[in-house]
Amino acid sequence: MTNLARLVRRLAALALALVAWPWPAPAIAAVPAPPAFGVMVHYLPDRQSIGEVGRFDVEAFAASLAEMRASHLILTLGQNNGQFIAPNSALEALCPRSARNRSPRDLPLEIGRALQRHGIALILYLPFRAPQADLYLMDCLGDISEQLPPPQRFIAAWSAVIRDWSDHYGPLATGWWFDGVYNTTGMTADDWGRLCAAARSGASNRWLAFNAGEGPARFSLKSAPCQNLMAGEYLQPAARLASPPSELRLHVLTPLGASWGRPTAARFSAAQLRSWIADATAAGGMFTLDLPLDDNFHFLPAHVALVRSATAPRP
Numbered sequence: 001m002t003n004l005a006r007l008v009r010r011l012a013a014l015a016l017a018l019v020a021w022p023w024p025a026p027a028i029a030a031v032p033a034p035p036a037f038g039v040m041v042h043y044l045p046d047r048q049s050i051g052e053v054g055r056f057d058v059e060a061f062a063a064s065l066a067e068m069r070a071s072h073l074i075l076t077l078g079q080n081n082g083q084f085i086a087p088n089s090a091l092e093a094l095c096p097r098s099a100r101n102r103s104p105r106d107l108p109l110e111i112g113r114a115l116q117r118h119g120i121a122l123i124l125y126l127p128f129r130a131p132q133a134d135l136y137l138m139d140c141l142g143d144i145s146e147q148l149p150p151p152q153r154f155i156a157a158w159s160a161v162i163r164d165w166s167d168h169y170g171p172l173a174t175g176w177w178f179d180g181v182y183n184t185t186g187m188t189a190d191d192w193g194r195l196c197a198a199a200r201s202g203a204s205n206r207w208l209a210f211n212a213g214e215g216p217a218r219f220s221l222k223s224a225p226c227q228n229l230m231a232g233e234y235l236q237p238a239a240r241l242a243s244p245p246s247e248l249r250l251h252v253l254t255p256l257g258a259s260w261g262r263p264t265a266a267r268f269s270a271a272q273l274r275s276w277i278a279d280a281t282a283a284g285g286m287f288t289l290d291l292p293l294d295d296n297f298h299f300l301p302a303h304v305a306l307v308r309s310a311t312a313p314r315p
Contacts, residue, residue, distance in 0.1 A: 036071055036277070036280045036281045036284075036285060036286045036287060037068075037069065037070060037071055037277045037280075037286075037287055037288075037289075037307075037310075037311055038070050038071055038072035038073060038074065038121075038123075038286060038287070038288040038289075039065055039068065039070045039072075039073050039074070039288065039289055039290075039291050040073070040074035040075075040125070040253060040288050040289070040290040040291070041073070041074075041075060041076065041261075041290070041291060041292075041293055042076050042079070042260055042261035042290065042292075043056075043075065043076055043085070043293055043297070044076055044078065044079055044081070044083055044085065045083060045085070045103075046081065046083070050083065050101065050102065050103055051103065053085055053103035053105050053107055054103060054105055055297075056105075056107060056297050057296075057297060058107070058110045058111055058114050059114055060298065061111065061114070061297060061298075062111065062114035062115050062117070062118055062120070063118075064298070064299050064304060065115065065118065065120055066118040066120065067304065067308060068299075068304055068307040068308055068311060069307075069308070069311035069312075070120055071120060071121065071286075072120060072121040072122070072123055072174070072175075072286065072288070073111070073115060073120060073121070073122055073123065074123045074124075074125050074177050074253075074288060075108060075111060075122060075123070075124060075125060076125040076126075077108060077124050077125060077126050077165065078126060078127070078131065079127060079131070079179075080127060080131045080132045080133045080134070081131060081133050081134065082098070082101050082131040082133065082134030082136070082137050083101050083102065084098075084101070084102045085102065085103065085105075085107045085108065086102070086106050086107060086108045086109070086165065087099075087102065087104065087106060088161055088164050088165055088168075089164055090160040090161050090163070090164035091161045091164070094140055094141065094157055094160070094161070095136065095137055095140040095141065097136055098136075098137060101134075108122070108124065108169065109168075109169065109172070112169060112172035112173065113172065116172065121174040121175070122169075122172055122173055122174060123173070123174060123175035123176065123177055123207065124165065124169070124173050124175070124176055124177070125176075125177045125178075125179065126162070126165075126176065126177075126178055126179070127146075127178070127179050127180050128146070128178040128179060128180045128181045128210065128211075129143055129146040129150060129154075129158075129180055130143035130154060130158065132145070132146055141154055141157045141158060141161075142154040142157055143158075146180050146182055146183070147182055147183055148183055149183050149184065149185040149186045149187070150183075150184070150187065150191075152191065155187070155191050155194060155195060156194065158195070159194045159195050159197075159198040160198070162176075162195070162198040162199055163197075163198035163201045166198060166199060166200070166201040166202045166203070167201050167202040168202070169202065170202040170203055171202070171203050173202070173203060173206065174203070174206060174207060175206045175207030175208060175209070175229065176199045176206060176207075176208050176209070177209045177211065177231065178199075178208075178209065178210045178211065178224075179211045180211065181210040181211055181212050181223045181224070181231075182212065182213070184223065184224075189225075192224060192225050192226070195224070195226075196208070196224065196225065196226035199226070200226070207228060207229040207249070208224065208226055208227050208228055208229060209227060209229040209230065209231045209232070209251065210222075210223040210224040210227050210231060211223075211231035211233055212231065213233065214233040214234065214235055215233075215234065215235070216234070216238075218231075218233070219231060219232050219233055219234045219251075219252065219253075220232075220243075220244045220246050220248065220250075222246065222247070222248055227248060228247075228248060228249060229248055229249045229251050229286070230246065230248045230249065230250060230251040230252075230285075231251070231253070232250075232251035232252045232253040232286070232288065233253050233254075234252050234253065234254050235254060235255070236254075237252050237254055237276060239275075240275070240279055241276050241279035241280055241283070241285070241287065242279070242283070243283050243285060249284065249285055249286070250280060250283045250284070250285025250286065251280075251285055251286045251287075251288065252276065252280065252285075252286075252287050252288070253288040253289075253290065254288075254289065254290065255267075255289070255290040256268065256289045256290065256291055256303055256306075256307075257290075257291075257292055257303075260290050261290065261292045261293075262292055263292040263293075263294060263300060264292075265302070266302065266303060266306050269306075270306055270309040270310040271310075273289070273306070273307065273310035273311075274310045274311075277310065277311065289307065291303055291307075
């Protein structure tokens, strides 16, 4: 064997030894999972201030949510007064006079796009029944009191309205939160199939919550066959959040102020919020705070500071 061959052989053996040596593994910083914390806003104009929708600052709104480290937003499209903050061609075909009770601005579309730039998901809120305080809409949609079973004519009409928004917002809408699911007696598999298909039109993997009421006995109920997310309405959450036996994803929704949309002092401390967010995150669930907006559609500075403290990464 030549001297050169011996040298090459020794260098190869040395290289193999260096590879096999138990060098300490380099430290890799663990990336924490994002907290499953979100915000709900009961934003709706009244009949005298529908024009106010035009001065809503979408970018500032989305930036505040990002500042609070929100992962999702639940936004009210409309409630029981007949006002909506977005156009809907199906609704206006069924009930032409409804167009006068909304702004031409498509506020959820603008908000959804702004949230997307911040990595924040949009969940849309709508009552399960027709607006109970608007007699015109109740009549043209074929609905009756929400305390009574929904008529089939209404189910067909409301499904068309939901489908229109579902298709319009597509992947921007990652879920629906339906309120007031008080009486579903007599609803058939076809009825549910129509409603559920409408809610998932445009994005088949949406989170769907159907709210049967507030409190420990109701927040986790499954009220619809397609439901996969607890409605979560809970005014006084337990000290520790735990998922009750259920196939639904854990969700707890509570107002930070005295009640829904009320601009009052916070009821909870940063430590309480931090604990609930940690519990929800560990369970693969969601914790949502209802936060009010002031007359300029801004979150209250004290609320923002409190939530920022609660969601801040630990040192």
